[in-house]
Amino acid sequence: MTYDLREALDRRVLVLDGAMGTQIHAADLELERDYLGLENCPEIINHTRPEVIRAIHESYLAAGSDAVETNTFGGSVLTLAEFGLAERCRELNAKAARIAREACEKLSTPDRPRFALGSLGPGTKLATLGQIAYAKLRGSYEEQVLGLIEGGVDGILIETCQDPLQIKAAINATLRAREALKRDVPILVSVTMEVTGTMLVGTEMGAAIALLDPYPIDLLSINCATGPREMSEHVRLLGQTCRKRIGVYPNAGLPQLVDGKPFYPLTPAELADWLMRFVDEDGLGMIGGCCGTTPEHIAAAAKALGVREPKRRKSAHQPQVTSIYSAVPLFQDNSVLFVGERSNANGSKAFREHLLGGNVDAMVQMGREQLREGSHVLDVCTAYVGRDEVADMTKVVERYRSEVALPLTIDSTETPVLAAALALCGGRSIVNSINLEDGLE
Template identity: 45%
Template sequence: MASLPNPSVSSAATDSRTRTEALREALATRVVVADGAMGTMLQAQDPTLDDFEGLEGCNEILNITRPDIVRSVHEAYFSVGVDCVETNTFGANHAAMAEYEIADRVHELSEAGARIAREVADAFVADDGRQRWVLGSIGPGTKLPTLGHVGYTTIRDGFQANAEGLLAGGADALIVETTQDLLQTKAALLGARRAMEATGIEVPLLCSMAFETTGTMLLGSEIGAALTALEPLGIDMIGLNCSTGPAEMSEHLRYLTRHSRIPLLCMPNAGLPVLTKDGAHFPLGPEGLADAQENFVRDYGLSLVGGCCGTTPEHLRQVVERVRGLAPVERRPQPEPGAASLYQSVPFRQDTSYLA
């Protein structure tokens, strides 16, 4: 006898598609605000070594052992008005988890992180009816394939497990973030695509790159090389996060707004970190971040804004107040076809030359 469909599963799938459609519409019609830093918020609650199961610093373990701590961070950001939160899964990939000798738990930790965020988001929706979303965080890991630290297929399959867990837990989009190596970035994006094919769940795929104060990615890639290499991979949005504050991101965003065919995002740190006797201090206050993000929206047509290292719920509260009601400025990009190496893009242009 054929098994009857499970009504709860069917309903969950319908709800997921509805949320995804609503997210795509929101990104196309207004400025969507994401959350800020996760790690510092978790550490501020002094988790014990037992909470980490002896794996000190492995924040993703807290998705299993202390979901209450993770939940409280999501609640703090939703309470100040953000539209979406990122999952506590930045390190839930093969490279990072292998260092703790728990690479086999990538899917488990990813699913748990997404499920916590999903439950918090759904609770806020039930309370006031305003839609909230969950962005499944896919961090870069700790190994650079371009330098031979790890094999390409190994990390691609690890990113796929990461993405499959996030989708199973209820993520509304996947964000490949803080990318430093274009080959690693491709592995993450293609792993995410393979996860969507394997699960049959299609969600927006976002890509956010980290540029150093040198003006390039960690391995020397210029912004043009990154756009040329990544845009054809079918991503829904591209932009910047981490490494620097907003002041150092302006030129990169200017390039993207002129040449990118797809919508843009930006999640800067709270300025460049200043090392003190008490550790790193991020000097940019909430008003400064709000000023920068409002200007970025007006000048570069950003569709998604948020914060990264050093940003707090207060930072995001002011960003929400500043960009509420703004619609992404219409951009008229002029794409520049070309080919890219690891370092730079070469436009497909032929200059008229004298031939003897």
């Protein structure tokens, strides 16, 4: 039986499960027999010991979870390739999905449906840092999502996100898989804010909210890295400005090292208190736990929550563009939006000469100068007769995206150039020089 996750999210605050990895480790599995010698590859347990994974799901559902995540956090083609399992990606994800759905079917009732969410983790390579190409990352996720949807998941949860470009790859992979299989499964995204106050590549919470606003996702959440206390400021901003449904599933506090092992200090009652505060004050529609949380933590949260509708929110949304670091409102309070035009081969002789000479360092310096002089956005154009505009745009954007902390306007009339540039931009950019000379098509 398949239930409507979107309808459930609108009707009541849902409880997600807790940590999967710690529960697998607690099962005392054998490296050779159960992991097939593949240490640190829990996805293979979906094949060798499905009853162990099913029992973990059932323990969280019995504790009060409305939704459980598949054991596929590292189940993309790229991550499984590190264990020689790339060709089994679709198979292992489909198996994991069926295991989760079986557990949900067992504990669902007409009044309390349970949901299986396909987990997509961040992987081990950051696209914004050039460690993996966007198209390859998207393809890796697409194969994973195809398996999860074929296995029957009720939604896709793109979680523990550390890089905006990785999020875009995962969302677009899911959209492609949905289209291929003709199944409109909901998409949930959860970002990770480090103790530094930003995502791993430096993205602020406000920028994450702004750059994900145009995407057809059903819920935006925060998870991992810290406990609820450290997340509170980010959760507040989420509640105040995000137009999507919102959620949070923190760690059980900041980890401590006790007897050489990580220890998470937050008790079930303490976690439940924090989660109820977020529900009451910030209007969360989904709560749960991440690292260090157990069925006991989830039971405490579910008991404290009971059955209640999400609090009505009125978000203070404003149109914004972003770099990978921060957001810039399109409407300036005391000024106009200044677009720096000196990174344009058609408008700046100096930039054009640096482009022709291959001096990317000098072009980066020109971008930084415009930032210091008060530009809010940088227009980037590398069009010049007789040159490879795609290659030139790629060289510039690869540097500008991380070394010039401003949103970019991609200025080109050529679709391949726009596509190449946007595949490099983790932030929310502006596309310039669009015309209808060839008609609407």
